[in-house]
Amino acid sequence: MNPAQVSLLLGSSVAAGLINAVAGGGNFFTFPALIFAGLPSICANATSTMALWPGTMASVGAYREDIKRERRLLPRLLVMSAIGGLVGAIILVRTPQATFDRILPWLLLTATLLFACGNSVTQLLRRRAQGPEDSARIGAGTLAIQLVIATYAGYFGGGASMLMLAMLSLSGMTDIHAMNGIKTLLSGTQNLVALGVFISRGIIIWPHALLMMGGAIAGGYAGAFFARKANPATVRRIVIVVGAIMTVYFFFRR
Numbered sequence: 001m002n003p004a005q006v007s008l009l010l011g012s013s014v015a016a017g018l019i020n021a022v023a024g025g026g027n028f029f030t031f032p033a034l035i036f037a038g039l040p041s042i043c044a045n046a047t048s049t050m051a052l053w054p055g056t057m058a059s060v061g062a063y064r065e066d067i068k069r070e071r072r073l074l075p076r077l078l079v080m081s082a083i084g085g086l087v088g089a090i091i092l093v094r095t096p097q098a099t100f101d102r103i104l105p106w107l108l109l110t111a112t113l114l115f116a117c118g119n120s121v122t123q124l125l126r127r128r129a130q131g132p133e134d135s136a137r138i139g140a141g142t143l144a145i146q147l148v149i150a151t152y153a154g155y156f157g158g159g160a161s162m163l164m165l166a167m168l169s170l171s172g173m174t175d176i177h178a179m180n181g182i183k184t185l186l187s188g189t190q191n192l193v194a195l196g197v198f199i200s201r202g203i204i205i206w207p208h209a210l211l212m213m214g215g216a217i218a219g220g221y222a223g224a225f226f227a228r229k230a231n232p233a234t235v236r237r238i239v240i241v242v243g244a245i246m247t248v249y250f251f252f253r254r
């Protein structure tokens with residue numbers, strides 16, 4: 001890495017950690033930065049997941065009391081997350097590089113739309129939910145939805161957190177803090193399993209990943225203070241604009 005690449009990766013990871021602490025969407029910063037630094041897109045995808053994973057798991061601790069209130073949901077959801085993360089990662093490592101490059105703009109477009117529309121979908125489902133007493137009764141349909149989400153997350157993952165919040169609303173949950181906690185734990189689980197596949201196949205570029213881990217952790221720590229003053233809606237709009245710009249760029253880059 002030359003100094004310009006180090007600055008790019010460090011800056012993007014600090015921004016990602018800060019953004020994740022406020023509104024999510026940090027992958028929109030780290031993934032393109034890794035490609036601009038010269039990594040193949042599949043390696044960039046895996047390395048970005050590695051760089052952001054410690055910050056995700058650190059956030060789980062902040063939600064531990066909220067998660068406990070809905071712990072009856074966790075066993076089945078965690079199993080679906082682990083299976084989906086494994087399947088998605090296996091599909092990714094078996095995808096030819098040229099094929100992934102061709103579908104990358106569509107993946108970015110999907111992720112941007114999910115991030116942009118996720119809150120509206122979640123609020124709609126929450127209004128239609130029957131009530132908190134249904135939160136422990138996760139049906140086969142909801143588990144199947146989580147399996148699909150986790151598979152997508154293991155493969156690419158942008159916008160997956162929005163899908164999980166919508167899924168939890170559909171299951172009947174209404175406590176947004178518990179939903180965020182469970183969503184964060186499920187994200188950490190499916191990404192951990194995916195990372196096991198990525199590490200075994202040697203597609204994580206460790207110098208880049210370790211540099212960005214440090215930046216993401218620093219950004220997340222700063223974000224904890226920034227979140228108290230920042231308007232999450234404004235931050236979300238910034239992330240959506242960045243996602244849209246990256247989507248257009250990669251469509252023209254093909």
